[in-house]
Amino acid sequence: xxYELYYWTGIQGRGEYVRLALEAAAAPYRDVAREEGDGVIxxxxxxxxxxxxxxxxxxxxxxxxGQVAAILLYLGDKLDLAPKDERLRLxxxxxxxxxxxxxxxxxxxxxPIGAGQYYEDQKPESLRRAKEFREERVPKFLGWFxxxxxxxxxxxxxxxxxxxxxxxxxxFQAMSGLTYAFPKLMNRLGPNYGKVNAVCADVxxxxxxxxxxxxxxxxAPNENDLFRHYPELDA
Amino acid sequence: xxYELYYWTGIQGRGEYVRLALEAAAAPYRDVAREEGDGVIxxxxxxxxxxxxxxxxxxxxxxxxGQVAAILLYLGDKLDLAPKDERLRLxxxxxxxxxxxxxxxxxxxxxPIGAGQYYEDQKPESLRRAKEFREERVPKFLGWFxxxxxxxxxxxxxxxxxxxxxxxxxxFQAMSGLTYAFPKLMNRLGPNYGKVNAVCADVxxxxxxxxxxxxxxxxAPNENDLFRHYPELDA
Numbered sequence: 001x002x003y004e005l006y007y008w009t010g011i012q013g014r015g016e017y018v019r020l021a022l023e024a025a026a027a028p029y030r031d032v033a034r035e036e037g038d039g040v041i042x043x044x045x046x047x048x049x050x051x052x053x054x055x056x057x058x059x060x061x062x063x064x065x066g067q068v069a070a071i072l073l074y075l076g077d078k079l080d081l082a083p084k085d086e087r088l089r090l091x092x093x094x095x096x097x098x099x100x101x102x103x104x105x106x107x108x109x110x111x112p113i114g115a116g117q118y119y120e121d122q123k124p125e126s127l128r129r130a131k132e133f134r135e136e137r138v139p140k141f142l143g144w145f146x147x148x149x150x151x152x153x154x155x156x157x158x159x160x161x162x163x164x165x166x167x168x169x170x171x172f173q174a175m176s177g178l179t180y181a182f183p184k185l186m187n188r189l190g191p192n193y194g195k196v197n198a199v200c201a202d203v204x205x206x207x208x209x210x211x212x213x214x215x216x217x218x219x220a221p222n223e224n225d226l227f228r229h230y231p232e233l234d235a
Numbered sequence: 236x237x238y239e240l241y242y243w244t245g246i247q248g249r250g251e252y253v254r255l256a257l258e259a260a261a262a263p264y265r266d267v268a269r270e271e272g273d274g275v276i277x278x279x280x281x282x283x284x285x286x287x288x289x290x291x292x293x294x295x296x297x298x299x300x301g302q303v304a305a306i307l308l309y310l311g312d313k314l315d316l317a318p319k320d321e322r323l324r325l326x327x328x329x330x331x332x333x334x335x336x337x338x339x340x341x342x343x344x345x346x347p348i349g350a351g352q353y354y355e356d357q358k359p360e361s362l363r364r365a366k367e368f369r370e371e372r373v374p375k376f377l378g379w380f381x382x383x384x385x386x387x388x389x390x391x392x393x394x395x396x397x398x399x400x401x402x403x404x405x406x407f408q409a410m411s412g413l414t415y416a417f418p419k420l421m422n423r424l425g426p427n428y429g430k431v432n433a434v435c436a437d438v439x440x441x442x443x444x445x446x447x448x449x450x451x452x453x454x455a456p457n458e459n460d461l462f463r464h465y466p467e468l469d470a
Contacts, residue, residue, distance in 0.1 A: 050326050053333045053379050067332040097302040098288045112347045114367035132349035144288050
């Protein structure tokens, strides 16, 4: 069965967390809006019994599921990217939800007043929010990821257990975005989080992921995306 | 087994979504910080192998789970507040995640520059963000909840299937907060969402929930909570 991913063209965005899972597992999938245009997202969304509030959503036959964490909860089982053990499966999901919170905060740095207005219309506010993000939130989130790697009874090679899960793929994506958006900050803070960095480096070298990152399917980061490089917000 | 909920005293907050599930099911639980003080949250958090990034978290014997949506995913099965059918179980979770997004946006209205600064230090920014929230976001979210109730093949009495789930409890809590924080807005817009209102009214009349809401365990909404009534942000 070919999975169908519905997400905006032109950015990595939240769709990328789903793409990485599909690519890591070499699962057959269509990135439907890239073939048919963004209009297909609303068109298909209207037809289904379980419409998503926003993209991405995934179709697997007659199942339609939205919200990145819920999609990954589903795909984790299907693609063997989550532990079978019920407690570890739940822990993987909890980590994913925390990554999602982190990514949303990274987005809100450049849109503190609301997603409906341009960055250029909320620059002074973004400067203020960026300061708290850099000084308080990034260290708090990255410190937490480092801590749970230290606490993993199976060792720090993976966020959960001793095998790759979608949480590893997602922390790679979040760190990739963070490094793009805040190069100065990450140059300074990054070395404090050696275990997080090691997980991300390992993910980038997975053969399926390395091939994906080198392909045209991987869109370059840009200033329409969740993570944006505005030099004035970095320090 | 007595569940142990760890969450800040003095507010409903995110802990309330967990409390409502426990109360609806008449599950035995301790609200630990209310007995022992807020310090117990950090103390217990440090001891466990799966520490939460932030409260609430729930202990069930040796299991410790954080993130509201993950807690409810777990409790939904244990307390029979989620469908057995795998697809509907996932759909219930997807709705919960969307409610969580909505609640976070409602919080960020009064903290657009960051949770680390007082509302009084970000009032002009809050006024701007509140306008977009009232005019764009609230109608979009409430419209989505109304739509999925209309689309429920089992009828609009519940968000999922034909029985109570944690999603019904959570939409009740979100609407309760919204009505407290934005009475003028909800007086004007509320009547447009008759099916959502009906679900919330039914939840409030469930015997276990009615008893809880009338008890001292239900803390009154206040201006330390996620939903805050600042008249200048309402319109």
